[in-house]
Amino acid sequence: MIPETNAKTYKAVSVAIVGGGFGGVGAAIRLLKAGVKDLTVFERSGGVGGVWHANTYPGAACDVPSHLYSFSFAPGTEWSRRYAPQADIERYLNTLVDDFGVRPHLRCNTSVESAEFDAEVGAWHVRTSDGESRNFDLLIAACGQLSNPAIPELEGIDAFEGPTFHSANWDHDCDLTGKRIAVVGTGASAIQFVPEIAKQAGQLDIYQRSAPWIMHKFDREYPEWEKRLFRKVPARVGLSRRFFFSVFEILTYGFTNRHWVLKPMAKLSNAYRRKELGEYPKLLAKATPDYQIGCKRALFTNDWYPTLKRDNVELVHGQAPRVTATGLVDAEGVERPADVIIWGTGFQPLDFVAPMEIRGLEGRELSEVWNGRPEAYLGTTVAGFPNFFMMYGPNTNHGSGSVPYSNECQYNYILDAVERLCAGGYRYLDLEADALKRWRTEMAERSAETVWTQGGCNSWYVTDSGVNTNNWPGPWLEYKRRTQQIDVSDYRFVK
Template identity: 45%
Template sequence: MAGLNVVSVSEPRTSYREPTVAIIGAGFGGLGMAMTLKRAGFDNFTVFERAADLGGVWRENTYPGAACDVPSPLYSYSFAPNRAWPRRYSQQPDILAYLRRVATEHGILDRVRFGTEVTGAEFDEDTRRWRVETAQGDTFEVDVLIPAVGQLSRPAMPDIPGAASFEGAAFHSATWNHDVDLAGKRIAVIGTGASAIQFVPQIQPTAGHLTVFQRSAPYVIPKADRAYTRWHHRLYRALPLTQLAGRLGTWTIGEFLTMALTSVQPLGKLVEGLFRLQLRRQVPDKRLRAKLVPDYPIGCKRLLFSNEWFPALAQSNVDVVTDRITEITPRGVRTAQGEHEVDVIIYGTGFKATEFLAPMRIRGLDGHELSKDWAEGAHAYLGISVPNYPNMFLIYGPNTNLGGNSIIYMMEHQARYILQVLRAGMSCVDVKPEVAATFDDEVQRRLASSVWSGCSSWYREANGRVSTNWPGLVWEYHKRTAKPDLSAYQEVV
């Protein structure tokens, strides 16, 4: 490291100066980090948010039917339970309202710089501080940088020839155009992922005709949803342990699902049985059923939850097209079998999940640039720390996504871990390259035998590397992040 020395760290220091902290993103991860700092007595932090409001994906995704596929008692902060969730699986407006409320109650809103997009950050080797650059031309210097921009924040648009020539309305589900009246329209939906299975049943009843273009069928299992009654709310307020028990039960089921995807894959056959039973019951047409059976192992792509998806596809005004799209024309969508004329195209094609922190430019020690260091796939020690980027800690970083549990649980543990490192009293720390490399080798070795390595999905890089998902149980991550191993870090002096 040019001009810098490093010192091994094994014990917390006795001297301590509270660092200044920049958090990028005001979604669940960034707000959770901010509240963790505030609750611990930290005062010198700022949250940078490019939009005019908080919420992250729950602010952006306003498509019809937008909801969470993790039950609400678990998809919330452990330190801020909500006794008044309207449903077991909450919808977008209720989740956004929850975030606004807890941020207000914890005094976080005045720490958020709304309308401030961070375009890059550079570590200054002389001052050992981060210079944070914004689209507005401002520069801020801080001791600690905590990107919390998530994995599902940048919509992915497919590269289809002729897309720009379409003369009707076209938009991605994550940027829903509410000014377009869909009633009576011929609508093309491209993609059958988590968003599409929610909005298609909502728009199907009023659409003139709906053509769903499916590249690969998803596994969709029943969603055990229900509205909470006033008796539920009274019970949760009078006996909070009852809601906590529900949270624990959901967490346990999530661990079961995770085992079915990683270490005990034969369990996946039980989940697949639920899929096949629901498909048979809800889709009487054998030819349509055949189109809706995936050709890959269950869990290899994201497992989806819905009671309405299959019934919507079985309606007379819906066609499921599995032919490959060759181009988009001014009047519709063309496949090898011919052109489908439509008035509106809706892209349900997901997000650029593996492009971590893009398009920000992050520069660390000795000319290191994150986009180049991650050219073959993102990686970070515990999904939090990257060698050669001192005092940078990630929330929802590489290999911390889950296939069967709540990401909020993971984010909370990351925030607590970061807090403990900051409390250790070291002014500037960098994870040791050999520690990070050993961790990454372990993670990739375990992921190679997981179900996620068996097909193409947003979990994987183009080179086959799984850079999004955690390879074990949430409980294991809990144990590994409960107390930082300070010997994994070196202090930059």
């Protein structure tokens, strides 16, 4: 159920939401329910879904159970599996867009190129890729942390003569049947698409810099009778949601300051690896991580190890390869021919709003203010950028949990801020610089104890200088409590 608000308070507010994924769709739903009439969701692609619209690679699926990877006010009942495939999630979000009246407010194939705050009128001047521009009272950036693909700058990369593409921009016209395929990367996307393309490939070489921690995935199909049960007995869905949330909430302590909580998880992963690869000692050695579990994202799959044992698959372990016109050269100087290169190398995690240019007070540009260290108070607001809110911003990711859950926490925080803004007749509210400084100190001190900074790995959670810019270093119930409403002392209200 969506919390009730005073719709009269919000009527005159205009809101621009950038991004049509979970964060943007949910924000639009909550704002419409609150009574906002002038609302536009700008989506650069041709449809809603965010990463679940963009990532259509074979085997794409969620690694969080479906009943938790959804909104509490709109629990899904039509999931085909416990861990929903990409098509299920995209369909779920499109259903929400239609059921909650978001579709008329949606502008697809339209990027926001820039947004500049005008302090005199208390509004954001938004310019879009179609050449239009207009003012909005509020700007919500729901671009996400994993929207811009990262391709490594390998030596010789421009010399390769065959097709190359990133998993997030899958080339469905490229026939992989019988081809010699090189996959670079063994992260969350690769462990899903590699088992699928291995069935087609003539030869598949997987280039791995460090082995991932693999957990058995307790996945299954939902038969039709069980879907009917979900529809008729909401408590069944609610019970599943609470169970998985409780498990993940316990694990948050293992990732942050009680690392011993993760020891059973590591034992299970080690046992699963030995069971699958014990008869292949060289492969077992390559597939064994050399860092603490949780330092990088732990991956859930039942297909990875069986794929590594296939006759047409080779796992190449070591530093980044060099690219030639016809293949890749590993760290030992061995060249393996390739017809196609597929990048399973993740995303640019610091691009929270890129390529959008956002200018706040005194014309300061957000990426320049951040200077390689993105930060936002509670992952949501930034000092000097009034009436600006972020969804899934800095320090709102985690090694355990569900992004839609943290999105809902942020909705409560944003709606409370907007209600106070409107009720008081203020032009804008702006985060106090001291509040952001205290937040930076808190994040640094709490991150120092986490497995992300102490686990012995390099990951997208942490910058090259060792700063945790992406993950929330605490339990999610604490985050929920702290985002129930704003602390007015943290903000400056201007009439």
